[in-house]
Amino acid sequence: MFTVEKIKKISKVDYKTQKDELMLKVGELQRKAKELKVPILIIFEGMQGTGKGLIINELLLSLDPRGYNLYNNPDDRKNLTERPMFWKFWEHLPKTGEISIFYRSWYFSTLWREKDYNRSCIDINNIEEFLQDSGMVVLKFFLYTSKNEQSKRLKRFEKNPLSSKKSRRIALRKNKHYDEIMDKWEKIIQISDNGIVGWHIICAEDLNFAKLEVLKLISQELENRLEVKTSQIPIVLPTIQSFDLSTVDLKQNIKPKEYKETLKKYQKRLHDLQFEVFKKKIPVIIAYEGWDAAGKGGNIKRLVEKLDPRGYSVIPISSPNDFEKSRPYLWRFWHYFPKFGYFAIFDRTWYGRVLVERVENFATELEWKRSYKEIREMEEQWVNSNAVVIKFWLQIDKDEQLRRFEERKNNQDKQWKITDEDWRNREKWDEYELAVSEMIARTNNIRAPWTIVPSNNKYYSRLFVLKTVIEAIEDHLKK
Template identity: 35%
Template sequence: MFDAAELGQRVSQREFKERELELRTKLLTLQYRTNELARFPVLIDFAGVEGAGKATAINMLNMWMDPRWIRTIGYQRPTHLEAARPRFWRYWRDMPPKGRIGLYLSGRYSEPLLGRVYGEIDEREFDNRLSEIIRFENALVDDGALILKFWMHLGATQQEARLRELEADPLLSYQVTQEDWNNHEHYDDFIAAAERLITRTNRGAASWHIVEGGNENYRHLRVGEIIAAELARHLDAQERTAAAASDPVRVASPDMPKVDTVFDALDLTRSVPKSEYKKEIKTGQARLGELGRKAQAMEQSTVLVFEGPDASGKGGAIRRTVWSLDARTYRVFQFAAPTEEERAHHYLWRFWRHLPRAGHVSVFDRSWYGRVLVERAEGFASEDEWRRAYNEINDFEHQIVDHGILLLKFWLHIDEDEQLKRFKKREKSLYKHWKLTDEDWRNRELWQAYKQYGQDIIQYTSTKKAPWILVEAKNKQYARLKVLQTVIDHLQERLG
């Protein structure tokens, strides 16, 4: 695989100067078009053998293009803050917005590659980690992102000569570490793992480009010319798509036929007497407070998700659940229409960034399911977008669970008559009328559509790792106790 990158290709300084001016002009023009269109982010990853010029290639790109719209990120071992979240949290956190470029060094491929070289992970785990990367890249590419990946290569003899050259230069010797020499000693293992890595993850939408790194002039021009060609192609495609796009229109219909759903099997008559409720809510809150303190001490994180029809009691259930938790250890996030900053990223970005630190709790009042509910109904997400979102959501939730975070998803359900009753009550309330909006009344017209979309959510995303918990919420006291007791039961089991 790497023989073609060990040919000793060179570019003279004179030729470099002649080609550089044209290339730099082209890159700047393309960068400005990308920023103006603002339809997709650009992720450029650099990997390869030590001494092959990854860092200098990044420096040259920063010099050639406008650095205001470029962010360069070099990853090291995860910090305590990063290690407390799923592996891909820091890569989602560092995602460039649409129209911007991210340059990445020692990114998502570095850890599994070195882990395989040094025997810290076996071949099966290595493939699992690569599959995880593929799913990450597919989600971004499907959303329009341009991903370019460069493998900067040197043969074993070239690498040794390069490391000794750097070591002999007093100004550059700091760049060579004992780890670099250790990697050189494992060169054959390194290349074998790299071949597997590139073969598995080299896909049309996120392809690898192997660049010979022996001659600085050659590798800089090669990297720049590939970026220019791929960026021009991607811009042309995205501009055609933008020209053909129309304003979103409501897709759901008030005339949607009634169909049987999982919600029809719920017994909404379930209730709890007020006297019993007052007693059990205090006992439950006290118990959850104890478990919350223990979870913090054991660094057990929790994510609670609340979905359901408008006025189904999500806010009330959340307030009673977090009542006895230390306010410093939990945060409640309410999501409505995305902000301008959030629209400039993949729709999952705003949820990834709010995953809790070790021992803390994140509560999501509305969540990533908006993609397959309101965005589906309003036409803000195309059919292709909301259909693939089920798999993207499942992958996101499985990463949360696999990291050891306790994930509980609650769907609070009421019937159509109860919703109307609560809407009218809110209209007359001095402190609740603000919660009722024209949009709520508008969405109510689509009751059957949202009910069917909810059925699809349960069907496609209630997995063994992240099942949905359906809550009969017509009686608020019953719903609040069920939510509270469910959190207690799962947290108690998790903490042993």
């Protein structure tokens, strides 16, 4: 896709005039984006020696520095990472009304992968689609020069006494492999020419030409897209049978003595496993969902009771705060992704999207329908990063909930646990049941499965959860 021709040089005067005009325009559009609360992500990729840095610099000069941030994606091919590849990019996504600029992005991080190269391309397409659907404007630039021009520039770089010996060596090796690297870029651009976020492929043989092109395209794109609504095309979900919650057997019982003994045994075992998991750098994600008063709190307490507190965190999820609201809805869950070797325990989760947000109409139908796939993709990426993902639905029946609500109401010490909202939610039991059934059917996967926990009996519920976690980790360690 890259052809290089004779360059039409731009005169200095022309360049200056055009540039000044474009810079003003871009600054203006930045202010407009802020006003409209549209987040903007601009990605720069390209061959070595194409002047990416200089071009980005020109762009930055036209922007209000309080409204952008630049993320320089390091070449960390050989470094050990502490989190999944995409994590760092999520961290640096723009807030509403702001601009993030990625100096090299997920493309660069994918380019040198061998085994999971294609998988990573699939992930990229999914993420870009997700961001665009969430209302973000995403722009992608790829810069290239001819092999000769690159060679010239890299030689100049080599002579520069400020560049390190090592980076000089790498640069020259890169020119030698120009064709091979270009071929890799062509492939990745082809796969990611996804009809969702279009590429801008720019010949930087003449640097001034490239600078103007970038500014021109940014102002054109923002002009066209800042006020465009996100896609409203209805979504086709797979036909599927919902999971029937009424088939769950809730009659289990367990004696206090047996409970105590087993609890102790399980907690000891989990404590030992925590160390194993830490040594092997396996991230463990435990997600709790369930009816109000199903006993999530007490359950989590027993789960972590004997764990080393430096190795886990419990993340309670309620409605997002302002900081979180100014990002795509999955952002905060990525943010809390545990370091490799650690536990993250979510008290309510990303599934709020298809539960409370669906039932209470906080999300549009299009949004929550789309999220089944978005969530599956996120979990898939986690699992591919060697994570153990365990999802619990704590199931009680309607009578048991009423009993617990009444108990809370009448017990001084437990009154704080019950709110008007709980009663309101209870009135919508049937709607929630529908949402839960569909959620389980649509997001149950062998590698990130739902476990339905019969929880009318709290003892049973707690042991069941502990046992499931232990087995899941043991299975993973055996792999």
